[in-house]
Amino acid sequence: MTATALRVAAVDLGATSGRVIAAEVAPDRLHLHEVHRFANEPVRTSDGLHWNVLELHRQILTGLCHAHRAAGPPLAGLAVDSWAVDYGLLRQGRLLGNPYHYRDEARTGTGPALVHQLLPHDALFARNGLQYLPFNTLYQLAADPWTDLADRMLLIPDLLGHWLTGGPQLTERTNASTTGLLDVRTGAWDHELIARLGLPGSLFGDLVDPGTRIGALRPDLARPLGLPEIPVTTVGSHDTASAVVAVPMTEGGAAFLSCGTWGLVGTELAEPVLTDAARAANFTNEGGVDGRVRFLTNVMGLWLLSESIRWWQRDGSSVSLSGLLAQAAHVPLPVTVFDVQDPRFLAPGDLPTRIAQWYEEHGLPAPPDRPTLVRAIVESLAHTFAEAVDRTEHLSGERLTRIHVVGGGALNRLLCQRLADHAGRPVLAGPVEATALGNVLIQARTAGTLTGTLENLRTLVARTHAPATFTPQPDGSR
Known part of the structure; x- marks a missing residue:
């Protein structure tokens, strides 16, 4: 040491x-x-x-x-x-x-x-x-x-x-x-x-x-x-502000997805975007560390998976998300996506039934089993995240050539690959612990152990927590 x-x-x-x-x-x-x-x-x-x-x-x-x-x-x-x-x-x-x-x-x-x-x-x-x-x-x-x-x-x-x-x-x-x-x-x-x-x-x-x-x-x-x-x-006490500090984007042209209970999709800017188009698209300009602007939109995140698992486990039965994701990876495509932003999915409770009701109300067959439902959630999230990246690029005027995924979603390999496929951009997954890393980095800079700009801090993250890369697959059904 x-x-x-x-x-x-x-x-x-x-x-x-x-x-x-x-x-x-x-x-x-x-x-x-x-x-x-x-x-x-x-x-x-x-x-x-x-x-x-x-x-x-x-x-x-x-x-x-x-x-x-x-x-x-x-x-x-x-x-x-x-x-x-x-x-x-x-x-x-x-x-x-x-x-x-x-x-x-x-x-x-x-x-x-x-x-x-x-x-x-x-x-x-x-x-x-x-x-x-x-x-x-x-x-x-x-x-x-x-x-x-x-x-x-x-x-x-x-x-x-x-x-x-x-x-x-x-x-x-x-x-x-x-x-x-x-x-x-x-x-x-x-x-x-x-x-x-x-x-x-x-x-x-x-x-x-x-x-x-x-x-x-x-x-x-x-x-x-x-x-x-x-x-x-004090650090970026909003967890997303801390997470963005640790996104290893050392140069421009990057979108980020901080993926936990919520999915926060956006990019980092020097000035807010206050256009009517940004407002109509429900984008936000949140304060970042060092006066940066986190231009992003909130979309539903891993809540859909975690709350579904919690519901299935309510009677004491053992239900494994990793096992269901492994089965979901073999569900044939295409899978019809649903609107993850529907307000019915906000409250805790029986999300699997609510998702099935969404399909039925739209004249579509509901997923017949748990692996198919999990695949539908993953596809719907990937589709929604990809659309949010496209909107971020259009509204900000910044060309976004890659997507950094941090937080718990970086561990979901199926989600990361399908996001790359839907978005047509490489996905760099990790660090998983971006929020804690960002918290620590600002503490260390305040103490004088680290110095420099956010880009200097992110270079250290890239060296010590190299992300996994997922490239769009030519046969990936979008």
């Missing part, structure tokens, strides 16, 4: 699970070791679907204990990233209630109408550059009866960072860009919009950029657990 090696912990919270990863970083080394994984299961109460944020806090501390006890240099840093849009409301530092889950249908059903009575989507897009999703933060806040009682709104990673440090109630900018309440041109809170929506201005605290030291692990948390007072840093 070189003298310049740094050891940090990355807390990566996804919509279904969370992880604490210990990383060792040097200018010639980037090594990750998962030390703790835990379920992130929502809780349904009489008033809706909530995140169990107290359990997340407890699991983070457990993971830090594992990271501290693992072999290697002392932990010199910690940062948290998570999914976007969801938040906690505080009053005098106390959480008013468990944060709602973005899949809570009661809230997403009322918020958009309340906002669009005041400001239509085209006027909103001109201000915030954000795509329409019914669970965007501004819609949730518009339908939240507790905003008048609160004095601060914190997005999930900021809330957890505040609990870990006891420091100021700050908001990291890349995640704030997903709220719909930032001015897309300045990156500052749009206080005129906030006032127009009737939201208290005091809810929105100071914005900080990735790479900001916000404090250290509170002594009253650290000492009972035998932990040091670990410095805490």
